[in-house]
Amino acid sequence: MRIAITGATGYIGQRLIHAARLAGHEVLALSRRPVIEAGVAWQFFELANATPLALPSDIDAVLHLAAETRNAAGLDLTEQKAAQLLIDAAASVRAAFVFMSSQTACADAPTAYGRIKWKIERATIEAGGLVIRPGQVYGGPEHGLFGVLCTVVRNLPVLPAFVPAPAVQPVHVDDLVVALLACLAREPSSIISVAAPEGISLTAFLRAIARGRTSRCPVFIPVPVLLLRVTARLLGSGLSRKLGLERLLSLFALQHMNTAGDLQHLALMLRPLSSGMPRSGRGRRELIREGRVLLTYVLRTKPAGALVQRYARAVETLRINQPLQLPELVLKAPALLALLDGSRNIDTNFRCELDWRINAAVMLAEASPQGASRFLDIDNTGSCFRGTVLIVRACMMELSRRFIRFLLWPVLSRVGRKGVYW
Amino acid sequence: MTGTQPVDFDVIIVGSGPAGVSAAFPLVDAGLRVLMVDGGHGARLVPPTGQYLNVRNQDIGNYDWMIGQNFHALSQADAVSPKLRVPTHAAVFEGFVSANRIVADNFVAVGSLAPGGLSNAWGCGVARMTDKELASFPLKPSEMYTSYAAVAKRIGVSGGYCDDLSDFFGLDEWSHGTVPIDNLQNSMLMRYTRSRSALMQSGFQLGRARVAVLTTPQTQTDRQACNLCGTCLWGCERRALYSATDDLQRLHGRQGFFYRPGFLVEQVESQGNSVAISGVGTDGAGVLRARRVLLAAGTLASTRLALQAINHRKLVAMQSCPTAAFMLWLPRHLGRRHEPAFGLGQLSFTLDLGADIQAFGSLFNTTGIPVSEFARHVPLGKRYGVDLLASLLTSCVVGNLFLPGSLSNVSLQLDEDDQLLIWGGYSAEVEMLMKEARHKLRNSFIKLGALLMPISFKVGRPGTDIHYAASLPMSAKPVLGQTDQFGELMGTAGIHVVDGASLSYLPAKSHTLTIMANAERIATHVATNMVLIDN
Numbered sequence: 001m002r003i004a005i006t007g008a009t010g011y012i013g014q015r016l017i018h019a020a021r022l023a024g025h026e027v028l029a030l031s032r033r034p035v036i037e038a039g040v041a042w043q044f045f046e047l048a049n050a051t052p053l054a055l056p057s058d059i060d061a062v063l064h065l066a067a068e069t070r071n072a073a074g075l076d077l078t079e080q081k082a083a084q085l086l087i088d089a090a091a092s093v094r095a096a097f098v099f100m101s102s103q104t105a106c107a108d109a110p111t112a113y114g115r116i117k118w119k120i121e122r123a124t125i126e127a128g129g130l131v132i133r134p135g136q137v138y139g140g141p142e143h144g145l146f147g148v149l150c151t152v153v154r155n156l157p158v159l160p161a162f163v164p165a166p167a168v169q170p171v172h173v174d175d176l177v178v179a180l181l182a183c184l185a186r187e188p189s190s191i192i193s194v195a196a197p198e199g200i201s202l203t204a205f206l207r208a209i210a211r212g213r214t215s216r217c218p219v220f221i222p223v224p225v226l227l228l229r230v231t232a233r234l235l236g237s238g239l240s241r242k243l244g245l246e247r248l249l250s251l252f253a254l255q256h257m258n259t260a261g262d263l264q265h266l267a268l269m270l271r272p273l274s275s276g277m278p279r280s281g282r283g284r285r286e287l288i289r290e291g292r293v294l295l296t297y298v299l300r301t302k303p304a305g306a307l308v309q310r311y312a313r314a315v316e317t318l319r320i321n322q323p324l325q326l327p328e329l330v331l332k333a334p335a336l337l338a339l340l341d342g343s344r345n346i347d348t349n350f351r352c353e354l355d356w357r358i359n360a361a362v363m364l365a366e367a368s369p370q371g372a373s374r375f376l377d378i379d380n381t382g383s384c385f386r387g388t389v390l391i392v393r394a395c396m397m398e399l400s401r402r403f404i405r406f407l408l409w410p411v412l413s414r415v416g417r418k419g420v421y422w
Numbered sequence: 423m424t425g426t427q428p429v430d431f432d433v434i435i436v437g438s439g440p441a442g443v444s445a446a447f448p449l450v451d452a453g454l455r456v457l458m459v460d461g462g463h464g465a466r467l468v469p470p471t472g473q474y475l476n477v478r479n480q481d482i483g484n485y486d487w488m489i490g491q492n493f494h495a496l497s498q499a500d501a502v503s504p505k506l507r508v509p510t511h512a513a514v515f516e517g518f519v520s521a522n523r524i525v526a527d528n529f530v531a532v533g534s535l536a537p538g539g540l541s542n543a544w545g546c547g548v549a550r551m552t553d554k555e556l557a558s559f560p561l562k563p564s565e566m567y568t569s570y571a572a573v574a575k576r577i578g579v580s581g582g583y584c585d586d587l588s589d590f591f592g593l594d595e596w597s598h599g600t601v602p603i604d605n606l607q608n609s610m611l612m613r614y615t616r617s618r619s620a621l622m623q624s625g626f627q628l629g630r631a632r633v634a635v636l637t638t639p640q641t642q643t644d645r646q647a648c649n650l651c652g653t654c655l656w657g658c659e660r661r662a663l664y665s666a667t668d669d670l671q672r673l674h675g676r677q678g679f680f681y682r683p684g685f686l687v688e689q690v691e692s693q694g695n696s697v698a699i700s701g702v703g704t705d706g707a708g709v710l711r712a713r714r715v716l717l718a719a720g721t722l723a724s725t726r727l728a729l730q731a732i733n734h735r736k737l738v739a740m741q742s743c744p745t746a747a748f749m750l751w752l753p754r755h756l757g758r759r760h761e762p763a764f765g766l767g768q769l770s771f772t773l774d775l776g777a778d779i780q781a782f783g784s785l786f787n788t789t790g791i792p793v794s795e796f797a798r799h800v801p802l803g804k805r806y807g808v809d810l811l812a813s814l815l816t817s818c819v820v821g822n823l824f825l826p827g828s829l830s831n832v833s834l835q836l837d838e839d840d841q842l843l844i845w846g847g848y849s850a851e852v853e854m855l856m857k858e859a860r861h862k863l864r865n866s867f868i869k870l871g872a873l874l875m876p877i878s879f880k881v882g883r884p885g886t887d888i889h890y891a892a893s894l895p896m897s898a899k900p901v902l903g904q905t906d907q908f909g910e911l912m913g914t915a916g917i918h919v920v921d922g923a924s925l926s927y928l929p930a931k932s933h934t935l936t937i938m939a940n941a942e943r944i945a946t947h948v949a950t951n952m953v954l955i956d957n
């Protein structure tokens with residue numbers, strides 16, 4: 001598909017372009033700054049400067065991610081108008097239109113931000129487009145609201161623990177991106193909510209940031225929400241907007257989203273916060289460990305360091321979901337991977353990804369010196385007896401693998417299930 | 423006689439693959455000014471040098487040519503053929519589908535923008551069509567004869583060896599010696615001679631494959647003879663395997679021949695007495711004019727350009743051979759060591775299926791094919807799959823099978839955005855025929871000491887054969903969307919289709935030599951006519 005993306009240089013936009021390219025789509029970036037990346041075309045686009053635009057006729061979908069997050073007044077109408085122009089431009093080339101909205105979107109939202117999003121949502125749906133409402137986006141590079149929260153957690157000596165604590169529904173930026181691409185193919189409904197079905201408290205979310213992104217163990221002091229409301233009232237709406245108090249308060253007005261149905265329609269399995277939060281440096285370490293396990297499984301011997309590095313780099317370059325959450329036991333004894341390899345019982349998404357990675361490990365291993373001797377059977381003496389023994393052995397091992405897998409079925413069927421290992 | 427617009431060339435040939443280069447020779451020989459363009463871009467990686475087994479053991483850049491610095495082989499993990507995963511061929515296939523605006527549904531669309539086209543990666547199987555097969559062509563079979571001879575001699579064909587497939591291939595009079603056969607396939611051939619009459623009665627015939635590979639060096643070019651180095655899958659560093667780039671090199675420096683790589687043709691249009699091609703080159707967009715244009719961009723790309731030229735937006739049919747692959751096991755050879763062997767077809771067979779349907783296939787040595795190519799199909803845990811294959815493959819042979827193109831069900835249509843839409847499929851009887859073929863092959867090969875491995879027989883998706891033809895067939899009474907006996911497109915003037923698109927019929931046998939001979943025949947006619955007019 002040929003996809004046009006606004007907000008291409010933003011937090012979600014950058015990840016989206018990467019994922020779209022991996023999935024084989026062609027991308028047209030619509031942004032103020034040129035995007036220089038192989039396979040990505042660029043066209044100037046400015047949200048604050050709502051003028052009609054012409055899209056190339058071969059665009060299949062327009063994903064509108066650009067948003068005005070600064071609290072400058074007077075932009076309300078421009079943003080809406082820019083969205084309408086985009087909707088029209090998409091319609092004139094018969095492209096699908098997807099609008100990245102927000103959980104705060106509501107006709108009477110406490111912030112202008114939420115109200116504008118709601119209006120654009122209406123216009124989108126009227127034109128037959130799709131609306132995506134993400135929960136609290138996190139993970140990857142520290143941009144957007146997630147970036148702000150990271151900075152806060154890193155720098156403030158103490159953190160507020162609001163009482164009663166508002167609930168957030170997190171979604172990893174790369175899971176959101178997968179959802180965006182999937183909704184083009186599936187179109188489950190006109191408004192699609194993408195976030196963890198169960199919310200967690202903001203305090204728990206901040207703690208997860210502290211654990212995953214800093215070496216700090218933060219101190220929380222309770223702050224009654226009532227106090228904030230009173231302060232905002234006293235300051236008046238203009239000043240509290242300037243101080244960001246209004247935006248903060250909007251967190252407490254968030255409606256819980258029922259996301260389970262949409263996630264199921266999109267066949268999307270969200271990663272748990274604990275595996276999505278760590279920074280990619282740590283992901284690298286885990287990928288190295290994963291590579292060592294998979295390559296040992298394939299090679300029957302400890303793989304060379306350079307080969308493991310290649311594996312890690314390949315996964316980083318080609319896959320979206322980073323380290324695979326393998327059971328601890330398998331990490332310790334790679335031979336046990338035989339119980340998961342190709343198993344029908346384990347979670348489908350997990351299985352597909354595992355298949356891809358084992359296959360990649362086979363190809364990478366074969367291209368290495370260790371692989372040459374194993375795959376070409378260098379020790380072969382040309383004896384028919386030896387050949388028979390090896391073949392019988394391989395078949396016996398396969399049979400016992402199947403038998404053990406059958407016995408362990410109840411345990412294995414849990415592997416890869418949401419929140420357990422993935 | 424140059425018409426209203428000044429023309430830049432006498433003839434422009436779009437495409438430098440086997441069809442394009444074959445058309446170029448007669449035109450250049452006649453003293454015409456000929457421009458050849460192709461969409462080529464990007465440098466190719468060099469294939470490995472030396473004996474395959476040595477290169478693998480000594481790790482001579484293995485990672486670079488087996489996987490690729492940008493993980494090419496892994497990013498193509500789902501591609502249908504090992505050739506598409508090979509990093510040294512990445513530039514052959516890259517960008518073709520999107521540059522030529524092809525959108526395929528249930529069809530694997532493969533094409534090339536490289537100098538030399540798909541012949542950089544082809545299997546080099548060659549054959550001549552029999553008079554019976556040429557019956558649906560609007561020409562006398564004898565008219566093709568001289569062109570077949572010219573092309574076969576130019577590219578070099580191995581297999582001059584009188585056997586049961588001599589008539590089927592029809593090339594022995596122009597071919598040189600065969601490539602040495604490996605031990606496994608030799609044992610099959612020996613056994614074939616013993617049970618020959620029974621097998622022939624059941625409709626199975628076996629013989630050496632005829633392949634565009636040199637077994638003696640070619641003196642006019644610097645192509646060397648095959649030395650069984652076994653790196654065929656990655657490309658032949660000795661250039662023993664024919665590629666159209668060899669002919670491109672010969673054409674370079676010939677008086678009147680001009681070559682412009684990296685020019686992607688987007689439109690061809692007949693304007694009065696000239697034809698204009700417009701497209702984008704390395705130095706921006708441009709229009710080039712000639713008295714005639716020959717389309718040799720590969721069947722899919724040429725079809726799109728042709729349909730666009732006559733603004734034909736109705737469905738047109740295309741043929742493509744239903745195909746299958748399988749593995750044979752020769753138990754008596756169990757435990758053998760890998761031996762250096764030729765990596766392309768060594769033995770070929772024909773198989774009669776029902777009334778009047780003849781299937782064709784070839785057999786290949788497994789040494790030069792990565793084990794991971796097989797491991798992906800073996801229903802064992804990968805660790806044990808590799809254990810098994812490492813010991814088993816040395817006594818295995820792999821094969822492919824093609825059915826005639828008339829059994830495919832492929833439609834093409836130019837949509838309002840000038841994209842070429844393709845819908846693929848097989849006709850209903852293919853499923854039955856494939857079952858019958860599997861059954862007959864099992865019974866035939868067992869007589870040759872080879873077991874057809876139970877689940878190994880797999881039917882490929884439509885398009886995986888990469889034999890696409892007959893979308894703009896030559897016809898004695900051409901209508902819109904067809905071509906005349908010289909490939910000239912109906913509904914416009916001066917545009918000839920000289921690649922697979924203008925073949926009238928696609929049998930199961932290798933079709934590229936026929937494409938080349940037909941291109942040479944058409945170009946000879948065009949040259950004669952143009953020279954006549956000029957004088």
Ligand SMILES: Cc1cc2nc3c(=O)[nH]c(=O)nc-3n(C[C@H](O)[C@H](O)[C@H](O)COP(=O)(O)OP(=O)(O)OC[C@H]3O[C@@H](n4cnc5c(N)ncnc54)[C@H](O)[C@@H]3O)c2cc1C
Pocket residue numbers: 436437438439440441442459460461462503505521522532533534535536537538539540541543544545546547548685686687688718719720721723888889921922932933934935937
């Ligand atoms: C893996 C594989 C194995 C094969 N094995 C065999 C075999 O054993 N026997 C056999 O007979 N055939 C085989 N084939 C098929 C064979 O390669 C093709 O039939 C043959 O190459 C077709 O030649 P062509 O000149 O018509 O087109 P191509 O080889 O496809 O060449 C097309 C040319 O046109 C140019 N071009 C394309 N689009 C444009 C454009 N828009 N503007 C400008 N230039 C353009 C390209 O740059 C290229 O130079 C195989 C193919 C593959 C991929």
